Amino acid sequence: MRILVLQHLASEHPGIFRSFFARDDVSWDAIELDEGGTIPPLEPYDALWVMGGAMDVWDVEDFPWLIEEKRVIRRWVRELQRPFLGICLGHQLLADALGGTCGPQKPPEVGVFDVELTTHGRLDPLFEGLAPRFPALQWHSVRVAQPPEGAEVLASSPPCPAQAFRAAPRAWGMQYHVEAQLEAIREWACVPDYRAALERTNGEGAMERLLAEIAAHAAAFEANAAILYRNFMQLARE
Numbered sequence: 001m002r003i004l005v006l007q008h009l010a011s012e013h014p015g016i017f018r019s020f021f022a023r024d025d026v027s028w029d030a031i032e033l034d035e036g037g038t039i040p041p042l043e044p045y046d047a048l049w050v051m052g053g054a055m056d057v058w059d060v061e062d063f064p065w066l067i068e069e070k071r072v073i074r075r076w077v078r079e080l081q082r083p084f085l086g087i088c089l090g091h092q093l094l095a096d097a098l099g100g101t102c103g104p105q106k107p108p109e110v111g112v113f114d115v116e117l118t119t120h121g122r123l124d125p126l127f128e129g130l131a132p133r134f135p136a137l138q139w140h141s142v143r144v145a146q147p148p149e150g151a152e153v154l155a156s157s158p159p160c161p162a163q164a165f166r167a168a169p170r171a172w173g174m175q176y177h178v179e180a181q182l183e184a185i186r187e188w189a190c191v192p193d194y195r196a197a198l199e200r201t202n203g204e205g206a207m208e209r210l211l212a213e214i215a216a217h218a219a220a221f222e223a224n225a226a227i228l229y230r231n232f233m234q235l236a237r238e
Helices: 017-023 065-080 089-097 119-123 182-188 192-202 206-216 218-237
Strands: 002-007 027-032 047-050 084-087 101-117 133-146 152-157 160-168 171-174
Touching (some): 017 218, 047 089, 089 101, 101 160, 101 192, 133 192
């Protein structure tokens, strides 16, 4: 198994999944697009993962590489039809690349909130073994307002109806941070834009409170990530 990972910020990496990759001897190549990384030929890869980032899907003037990234996502899902996983910005890019619509999340969702599987989600093999309702880390001011045509919404929350969707037989996007890991969130705390956005939403000292909340949910986050990883890898190998 060889996975291509597209990153938009050094601290927005696969998080807890890195330990799973190492355990299973899974090869993965991270391309840091915001640092000028070039997307390699796609054919050698078995799966494509697209991670989060501070930019928005429409910020193509400031980040022109987003145009090529969307083209790659579209080709991967529609032409190559290989397994895809998008998280946060990656979830939004999947929607945008396939003709869906993204817009502002009002108010922004930052913190640990419950996500609930829809009827489709409870039947989807990616979520097999997950509880119908579970806590997840949210950190976004943009949401998927309209999933691509034909997509199935798999998870939702009151502020954000499209928390997860499947756009093809093996292409999934998730708004929440299933990869959440305390170590990685501490890295986010060092990103000025992230800390400022968090404190604008949740007040002074919000980062410290959030870190404590994540620590309290660490076991549940890891268990859910392990279930999703196991399911994804099985589906990717089929």
